[in-house]
Amino acid sequence: MDETVKPKRPDGQPRKASRDTRRQQLINSTIATIGRCGYAKTTLTEVARNAGLSHGLINFHFQTKEQLLSDTLLFLMNEYRDNWIRALHEAGPRPADQLAALLRADFNEVICTEEKRTAWVAFWGEAQSRPVYQAMCGPMDQEYALRLEEICANLVSEGGYAMKSEDAARVLRAMLEGIWLELVRSVSRYSLAVAERTAFTAAAALFPKHFTAGGPIPA
Amino acid sequence: MDETVKPKRPDGQPRKASRDTRRQQLINSTIATIGRCGYAKTTLTEVARNAGLSHGLINFHFQTKEQLLSDTLLFLMNEYRDNWIRALHEAGPRPADQLAALLRADFNEVICTEEKRTAWVAFWGEAQSRPVYQAMCGPMDQEYALRLEEICANLVSEGGYAMKSEDAARVLRAMLEGIWLELVRSVSRYSLAVAERTAFTAAAALFPKHFTAGGPIPA
DNA sequence: CAAGATTGATTATATGGCCAATCAAAATGA
DNA sequence: TCATTTTGATTGGCCATATAATCAATCTTG
Numbered sequence: 001m002d003e004t005v006k007p008k009r010p011d012g013q014p015r016k017a018s019r020d021t022r023r024q025q026l027i028n029s030t031i032a033t034i035g036r037c038g039y040a041k042t043t044l045t046e047v048a049r050n051a052g053l054s055h056g057l058i059n060f061h062f063q064t065k066e067q068l069l070s071d072t073l074l075f076l077m078n079e080y081r082d083n084w085i086r087a088l089h090e091a092g093p094r095p096a097d098q099l100a101a102l103l104r105a106d107f108n109e110v111i112c113t114e115e116k117r118t119a120w121v122a123f124w125g126e127a128q129s130r131p132v133y134q135a136m137c138g139p140m141d142q143e144y145a146l147r148l149e150e151i152c153a154n155l156v157s158e159g160g161y162a163m164k165s166e167d168a169a170r171v172l173r174a175m176l177e178g179i180w181l182e183l184v185r186s187v188s189r190y191s192l193a194v195a196e197r198t199a200f201t202a203a204a205a206l207f208p209k210h211f212t213a214g215g216p217i218p219a
Numbered sequence: 220m221d222e223t224v225k226p227k228r229p230d231g232q233p234r235k236a237s238r239d240t241r242r243q244q245l246i247n248s249t250i251a252t253i254g255r256c257g258y259a260k261t262t263l264t265e266v267a268r269n270a271g272l273s274h275g276l277i278n279f280h281f282q283t284k285e286q287l288l289s290d291t292l293l294f295l296m297n298e299y300r301d302n303w304i305r306a307l308h309e310a311g312p313r314p315a316d317q318l319a320a321l322l323r324a325d326f327n328e329v330i331c332t333e334e335k336r337t338a339w340v341a342f343w344g345e346a347q348s349r350p351v352y353q354a355m356c357g358p359m360d361q362e363y364a365l366r367l368e369e370i371c372a373n374l375v376s377e378g379g380y381a382m383k384s385e386d387a388a389r390v391l392r393a394m395l396e397g398i399w400l401e402l403v404r405s406v407s408r409y410s411l412a413v414a415e416r417t418a419f420t421a422a423a424a425l426f427p428k429h430f431t432a433g434g435p436i437p438a
Numbered sequence: 439c440a441a442g443a444t445t446g447a448t449t450a451t452a453t454g455g456c457c458a459a460t461c462a463a464a465a466t467g468a
Numbered sequence: 469t470c471a472t473t474t475t476g477a478t479t480g481g482c483c484a485t486a487t488a489a490t491c492a493a494t495c496t497t498g
Contacts, residue, residue: 019443022443037348038344038345038349039258039259040258040345041348043487044488044489045486045488053444053445054445054446055446055489056446056447057443057444057445058488059488059490060443060444061443064488064489065487121343121344121347122344123344124340124343124344124400124403124404125257125258125341125343125345126257126258126341126344127403127404128254128257128404129255129256129260130257134406138406141405163424164420164432167417168420168424170417170420171421171424173401174393174400174417175390175393175394175397175421177397177400178392178393178394178396178398181396181397181400182392182393184343184346184347185347185356187353187357187360187361188361197386198386198389198390198393201386201387201389201390202424202425205382205387205421205424206424213383238477241477241478262452262454263453263455264452264454272478273479273480274480275455275457275479275480275481276477276478276479277454278456279476279477279478280477282455283454284453284454
């Protein structure tokens with residue numbers, strides 16, 4: 001007979017999954033739901049429906065809705081951090097290559113999907129009224145800001161540029177977040193390629209000896 | 220006797236105010252409430268309490284909560300638009316002065332308060348899931364983008380810069396929105412003066428013949 | 439069979455919308 | 469000038485609904 005020994009659900013998933021698998025599945029569904037319905041209209045029932053599970057299960061794996069949401073944000077933050085840390089690690093010692101790696105990493109197809117960008121902006125919108133989010137984001141943001149300032153300082157001393165390196169770093173940081181925002185908000189949503197080109201245009205303007213709008217100038 | 224003929228409320232306001240006065244008062248309270256509690260936790264009761272009025276009154280002046288929120292966004296948008304239009308009008312014909320006016324206008328103390336910035340980010344977070352907001356923001360954003368691109372194109376042809384003017388405009392636009400976001404999110408919230416300096420750093424990098432980090436170079 | 443995951447009915451709570459009663463100010467009339 | 473009426477803003481209690489949380493029963497798998 002053609003019945004499988006281990007009965008599967010319609011979607012092919014085993015009914016009983018490991019703790020971590022389910023948690024991740026629910027987090028992914030939360031991201032998708034926030035992306036589709038917005039933060040305010042994200043309900044447990046909707047998250048559960050998108051995951052094809054019952055809403056009671058959410059309270060089993062996460063104690064409260066708050067937990068689910070902050071664990072989702074935590075996942076996004078770790079994913080984002082891992083991404084730029086890895087990119088930087090692979091970039092080698094030249095500051096121009098390092099900045100290029102940071103800029104490209106921001107538009108990596110895995111972390112910069114439509115859904116995730118939308119979820120990020122939704123979290124930003126709620127962050128200032130939730131100390132929990134602030135506490136989580138603060139250190140992560142600062143780590144990134146510090147590393148970026150370091151790289152900018154190296155570029156400034158290398159190229160003998162006149163500007164203050166902190167100002168340059170602030171321009172780049174703000175622009176990167178701004179592009180994410182535009183990718184979400186803009187009617188004429190531009191592609192990731194255009195986004196990257198925009199970032200390098202800024203880098204070229206700030207550090208003309210190291211960059212063109214097409215990318216870093218080879219050694 | 221010292222009783223006033225027209226009895227006033229404890230806060231000095233007449234019990235009965237004109238339609239427009241009340242509407243504006245409720246919109247202001249909505250901005251404040253979104254700023255303090257976030258979009259998701261903004262309830263009619265809370266908005267009414269912050270305004271010192273009963274919640275029933277909101278449904279009288281605005282039919283639904285949706286109405287109240289979209290009218291609030293409309294107010295913010297018109298205020299923002301009026302601000303940069305006026306600034307541009309007062310700037311004269313030189314493109315460098317025009318860009319300087321736009322950059323400064325973005326950090327005007329009236330439109331760029333803590334509360335309003337926070338409310339803006341909250342609306343951005345919800346916008347993609349609400350066609351109503353999209354429809355309202357789209358044309359306004361496009362008008363601004365168009366004007367900015369025009370000015371950048373003039374600067375590029377004036378200075379003979381090598382870059383594409385649309386790329387420069389995109390950098391500036393993204394950076395301005397990014398700075399607003401950072402002013403809301405950042406732990407080390409910087410002052411509006413620093414924000415303005417950052418914006419001019421970008422302008423100086425893009426258009427070095429026209430700007431320094433301190434502002435536009437006089438004719 | 440035991441342990442743990444999963445379900446879905448149930449409960450408690452919060453919130454938006456509704457509305458009848460109230461009240462203040464303006465309009466009207468004597 | 470003062471009393472009366474009218475108008476429309478304002479209040480607060482009420483209700484229907486939505487939603488998060490709970491939990492006992494059920495199902496899966498080892």
